[in-house]
Amino acid sequence: MTVRVRYAPSPTGYLHLGSVRTALYNWLWARKQGGSFVLRVEDTDQGRSTQEAEAAIFDSMRWLGLDWDEGPQVGGPHGPYFQMQRLEVYQQFAERLIERGAAYRCFCTAEDLKRARLEHKAATGAEHGFRYPGTCRERHSEPDLPHVIRLKVPEGGGIGWNDRVKGPLEFALDSQQDAVLMRNNGVPLYNLGAAVDDITMGITLVVRGDDHVINTPQQILVYQALGEPLPEFGHLPLILSPSGEKLSKRHAAVAVADYRDQGYVPDAVLNYLVRLGWSHGDQEIFTRDELIEKFDWEHVGKTGSKYDLKKFQHVQASHLRMRSPAQVAAGAVPFLAARDLTAAADDPRLVAASELSMPRATTLVDVAEAVDYFFREPPERDPKAAEKFLKPAAAPLLRQLCEAVTPVEPFDRSTLEAAVKTWLEQQALELKAVAQPARVALTGRKASPGLFEVMEVLGRELTLQRLQSAAGDAEQATDAGA
Numbered sequence: 394m395t396v397r398v399r400y401a402p403s404p405t406g407y408l409h410l411g412s413v414r415t416a417l418y419n420w421l422w423a424r425k426q427g428g429s430f431v432l433r434v435e436d437t438d439q440g441r442s443t444q445e446a447e448a449a450i451f452d453s454m455r456w457l458g459l460d461w462d463e464g465p466q467v468g469g470p471h472g473p474y475f476q477m478q479r480l481e482v483y484q485q486f487a488e489r490l491i492e493r494g495a496a497y498r499c500f501c502t503a504e505d506l507k508r509a510r511l512e513h514k515a516a517t518g519a520e521h522g523f524r525y526p527g528t529c530r531e532r533h534s535e536p537d538l539p540h541v542i543r544l545k546v547p548e549g550g551g552i553g554w555n556d557r558v559k560g561p562l563e564f565a566l567d568s569q570q571d572a573v574l575m576r577n578n579g580v581p582l583y584n585l586g587a588a589v590d591d592i593t594m595g596i597t598l599v600v601r602g603d604d605h606v607i608n609t610p611q612q613i614l615v616y617q618a619l620g621e622p623l624p625e626f627g628h629l630p631l632i633l634s635p636s637g638e639k640l641s642k643r644h645a646a647v648a649v650a651d652y653r654d655q656g657y658v659p660d661a662v663l664n665y666l667v668r669l670g671w672s673h674g675d676q677e678i679f680t681r682d683e684l685i686e687k688f689d690w691e692h693v694g695k696t697g698s699k700y701d702l703k704k705f706q707h708v709q710a711s712h713l714r715m716r717s718p719a720q721v722a723a724g725a726v727p728f729l730a731a732r733d734l735t736a737a738a739d740d741p742r743l744v745a746a747s748e749l750s751m752p753r754a755t756t757l758v759d760v761a762e763a764v765d766y767f768f769r770e771p772p773e774r775d776p777k778a779a780e781k782f783l784k785p786a787a788a789p790l791l792r793q794l795c796e797a798v799t800p801v802e803p804f805d806r807s808t809l810e811a812a813v814k815t816w817l818e819q820q821a822l823e824l825k826a827v828a829q830p831a832r833v834a835l836t837g838r839k840a841s842p843g844l845f846e847v848m849e850v851l852g853r854e855l856t857l858q859r860l861q862s863a864a865g866d867a868e869q870a871t872d873a874g875a
Contacts, residue, residue, distance in 0.1 A: 600626075670694050785868060
């Protein structure tokens with residue numbers, strides 16, 4: 394059997410980390426099995442669904458590289474892939490359920506239901522636990538009157554399945570109520586819409602969040618009533634906050650777009666999310682190809698995993714260093730633009746500067762900050778660093794250093810280092826005498842990559858220009874202090 398899995402978000406807000414993990418697990422399984430990954434949009438909550446949220450879902454999925462084989466923007470044989478465009482399909486299946494005696498029209502008004510709830514409270518002393526009392530189960534059908542369509546749950550017995558994540562699960566049928574399948578406006582509720590979509594799209598494995606376990610018995614009843622073969626089901630535990638609560642904005646950035654905007658790379662986000670619930674021995678860092686090769690359901694945990702920002706940052710830093718300098722440079726371009734700096738992705742200076750930044754950077758934002766001084770003219774100086782190191786005594790040293798490196802050819806780190814070493818020996822000086830003033834002159838900072846690496850990336854013209862400028866500023870410090 395060809396594996397067909399799906400991801401079915403609702404366009405009512407940002408794409409949450411937990412939702413992305415669900416999409417990721419399904420995507421990995423489809424890619425590993427050579428199957429199909431279907432994307433469909435559950436947009437029946439018209440009061441909250443927006444085109445902006447819909448676009449954000451597609452953009453985030455594409456940024457992550459979670460491409461879909463069928464669905465919006467790519468098409469497929471089982472469309473349309475928006476639920477609000479499938480209302481006729483749901484109506485047809487609802488009628489089939491009624492014909493088979495597995496569903497019925499319910500004509501109870503809001504007032505009728507309110508009265509039933511009050512009677513429940515009077516009888517039990519509690520507001521919770523109300524179940525529809527089956528008022529219309531045997532009522533004569535009058536389809537011209539306003540009505541909803543309810544599932545007719547069989548009496549007695551149980552219903553269960555072997556969950557791909559949780560193992561065997563069983564529910565007593567008397568714990569289920571005759572839930573509404575379709576509203577009186579013809580829009581399906583989740584249990585009808587999801588089941589019909591999975592049937593008509595040939596989904597073979599339904600993997601979703603733990604909060605949907607309560608829906609699965611009712612959906613299985615729909616399948617059975619229609620005489621359709623059951624897919625497999627799997628339910629993923631929630632991602633938890635560091636303190637064990639349900640993850641929310643109070644604990645972390647929970648939208649995928651937030652991590653993109655913070656300079657994370659897609660493979661790092663996927664790597665961290667896959668490990669929030671799945672393991673492969675002690676391995677922590679995975680390439681995308683390794684995840685496809687090694688992912689399985691047997692090693693998906695049955696309990697929630699806690700979000701850990703430090704571990705996330707470690708995974709991100711590892712993936713940043715797995716990229717080539719050219720890839721890091723290209724990724725840093727928009728973050729340089731945010732700092733009002735312009736550089737082409739293939740600018741050799743940007744590629745070389747990015748390579749210098751990679752050992753210390755965690756995100757692409759860090760890279761952009763680290764290479765800022767290579768592209769800002771003049772570089773922004775740290776006032777405290779300038780005050781400490783660009784003193785009058787530094788001026789002649791900076792000028793002599795400038796003279797020492799002017800004729801160097803080729804202007805690369807090894808040749809520069811040899812020339813400066815010769816000059817220092819001639820002057821009976823140590824590198825530390827000039828290193829910090831030169832570093833502040835070239836970068837504006839008291840910490841940077843190696844001095845000769847910085848010179849090489851800046852090139853001869855900028856190196857000489859910045860050394861001379863800093864020497865002049867150091868001399869001005871003499872006048873200011875007089």
